[in-house]
Amino acid sequence: MKKKLLQYLACPLCGGGDIRLRAVAEEDGIEIMSGDLECANCERSFPIVRGIPRFANLEEIEEEKQATAESYGWSWQQFSQDDARYDEQFLAWIAPVRPEFFAGKVVLEGGCGKGRHTQRIARWGASDVVAVDLGPAVEVAFAATRDLENAHIIQADIYHLPLHRVFDYAFSVGVLHHLPNPRAGFKSLISKVKQGGYASAWIYGAENNGWIVRVINPLRREVTSKISRRLLFHLSKIPTAIMYGATKLIYRPLNSSRRGAPIARHLFYGDYLSSIAGFNWREQHLIVFDHLVAPTAFYIPREEFEEWWRDVNATDVVIGWHNKNSWRGFGRLPE
Numbered sequence: 001m002k003k004k005l006l007q008y009l010a011c012p013l014c015g016g017g018d019i020r021l022r023a024v025a026e027e028d029g030i031e032i033m034s035g036d037l038e039c040a041n042c043e044r045s046f047p048i049v050r051g052i053p054r055f056a057n058l059e060e061i062e063e064e065k066q067a068t069a070e071s072y073g074w075s076w077q078q079f080s081q082d083d084a085r086y087d088e089q090f091l092a093w094i095a096p097v098r099p100e101f102f103a104g105k106v107v108l109e110g111g112c113g114k115g116r117h118t119q120r121i122a123r124w125g126a127s128d129v130v131a132v133d134l135g136p137a138v139e140v141a142f143a144a145t146r147d148l149e150n151a152h153i154i155q156a157d158i159y160h161l162p163l164h165r166v167f168d169y170a171f172s173v174g175v176l177h178h179l180p181n182p183r184a185g186f187k188s189l190i191s192k193v194k195q196g197g198y199a200s201a202w203i204y205g206a207e208n209n210g211w212i213v214r215v216i217n218p219l220r221r222e223v224t225s226k227i228s229r230r231l232l233f234h235l236s237k238i239p240t241a242i243m244y245g246a247t248k249l250i251y252r253p254l255n256s257s258r259r260g261a262p263i264a265r266h267l268f269y270g271d272y273l274s275s276i277a278g279f280n281w282r283e284q285h286l287i288v289f290d291h292l293v294a295p296t297a298f299y300i301p302r303e304e305f306e307e308w309w310r311d312v313n314a315t316d317v318v319i320g321w322h323n324k325n326s327w328r329g330f331g332r333l334p335e
């Protein structure tokens with residue numbers, strides 16, 4: 001944990017007391033690797049373990065949330081690789097935001113996984129980016145960002161963020177639909193954005209996802225999220241092989257010819273499969289595994305997503321299709 005993070009921290013237990021350093025046991029360069037934090041108001045303490053401040057203890061978290069966070073933690077440890085295509089993929093999830101937007105901003109990321117986006121935002125010139133995840137993914141995110149003096153990783157629940165309301169921009173990519181109550185998770189994230197600040201969210205859509213909702217969702221809920229992760233890791237290579245074959249033999253060649261591109265868009269999941277056709281085997285395996293491992297997933301209609309933004313009184317809201325099977329939203333919070 002970098003000392004600079006302290007200015008953003010607020011006690012999640014007593015309604016926002018400042019957090020101060022009580023003890024430092026070990027340091028490594030700019031990181032405090034172990035020690036204790038405490039609330040200046042209620043004096044409750046929070047440990048810093050392996051460089052990460054811990055505001056959530058997975059063992060005390062509700063079972064459903066715990067299972068999701070643990071499954072993803074395991075997933076990010078297996079798939080810790082970086083990929084040059086993540087830039088483009090991330091920007092498509094948060095459009096119309098561009099890298100220049102981050103310059104000088106204080107940014108909050110809800111559910112950072114392995115920290116691939118945290119890393120990018122820090123490099124794109126954010127003043128600071130504070131990234132939160134509930135599960136063991138924080139260990140991977142910490143390793144990926146520890147050398148960036150403006151990147152900070154925290155273990156915490158998105159519903160109980162240990163942060164002051166000081167952020168210029170908050171975003172969450174691929175997380176809210178895995179929460180037991182997605183709308184409440186969105187509101188909690190937004191509650192940390194200062195007046196006149198901005199927010200983005202990307203979620204699974206209900207529209208155009210009929211067969212996933214009918215076939216894959218029950219399979220995920222009843223089978224694939226319950227079997228051993230290692231077994232799922234290997235079994236998920238079967239659907240990956242089918243998707244990989246289709247994208248490399250059909251979608252990609254069609255998309256690289258001018259006449260073929262319009263045809264590719266009309267094929268099964270044309271926009272989506274075309275968008276991932278450039279990814280290698282490992283990335284496609286990650287995508288399939290990621291879809292099958294989570295115990296909870298909601299598919300959210302556009303109308304409901306629009307309500308989330310109305311509920312927080314956002315203005316200048318831009319909601320758009322992402323690959324015609326999911327929704328991305330961007331908006332500004334009132335002054």
Ligand SMILES: C[S@@+](CC[C@H](N)C(=O)[O-])C[C@H]1O[C@@H](n2cnc3c(N)ncnc32)[C@H](O)[C@@H]1O
Binds near residue numbers: 068112133156
């Ligand atoms: C599909 S991953 C997306 C990670 C990252 N945004 C990305 O796109 O690479 C979902 C992440 O949300 C985290 N998560 C799940 N429930 C959470 C909660 N209640 N609070 C914070 N993070 C949570 C999981 O641990 C997981 O790392």
Ligand SMILES: [Zn+2]
Binds near residue numbers: 011016041043044
């Ligand atoms: Zn407190």
